[in-house]
Amino acid sequence: xxxxxxxxxxxxxxxxxxxxxxxxxxxxxxxxxxxxxxxxxxxxxxxxxxxxxxxxxxxxxxxxxxxxxxxxxxxxxxxxxxxxxxxxxxxxxxxxxxxxxxxxxxxxxxxxxxxxxxxxxxxxxxxxxxxxxx
Numbered sequence: 001x002x003x004x005x006x007x008x009x010x011x012x013x014x015x016x017x018x019x020x021x022x023x024x025x026x027x028x029x030x031x032x033x034x035x036x037x038x039x040x041x042x043x044x045x046x047x048x049x050x051x052x053x054x055x056x057x058x059x060x061x062x063x064x065x066x067x068x069x070x071x072x073x074x075x076x077x078x079x080x081x082x083x084x085x086x087x088x089x090x091x092x093x094x095x096x097x098x099x100x101x102x103x104x105x106x107x108x109x110x111x112x113x114x115x116x117x118x119x120x121x122x123x124x125x126x127x128x129x130x131x132x133x134x
Contacts, residue, residue: 021106022106022109022110022113023105023106023109025109025113026087026090026109026112026113029083029087029113030083030084030087030088030091033079033080033081033083033084033087034084036076036077036080037077037080037081037084040077040080040081043073043074043077046061047061047065075120075124078120078123078124079116079117079120082115082116082117082119082120082123083112083113083116083117083120085116085119086111086112086115086116086119087112087116089112090108090109090111090112093108
């Protein structure tokens with residue numbers, strides 16, 4: 001009896017074969033910002049618990065939040081929120097079977113990427129103005 005013939009199966013494409021596109025990058029960033037937002041909810045919970053606990057606990061939170069590291073983390077959290085929001089809107093269009101053409105998909109992906117940065121700067125500028133720093 002002859003040995004079974006070895007079947008040559010095609011290899012699955014890998015990152016070396018695919019061209020990296022903005023839609024691919026935004027998909028990855030959307031997942032990463034989702035994880036960041038999940039972890040950032042601990043900051044929101046800490047803020048609310050500190051505010052409810054009393055002035056001493058709130059002073060500790062403000063001490064951390066007003067530090068350079070705290071502001072960088074809060075800025076990153078704001079960017080993650082804005083970027084995730086705009087990427088979610090992009091996915092909403094795709095769920096409605098809209099904007100599937102390659103050029104349109106690239107345009108709305110770039111819009112979400114740039115819009116996330118612009119929206120973050122606007123939010124922080126408004127916060128600084130309302131706080132009376134400027």
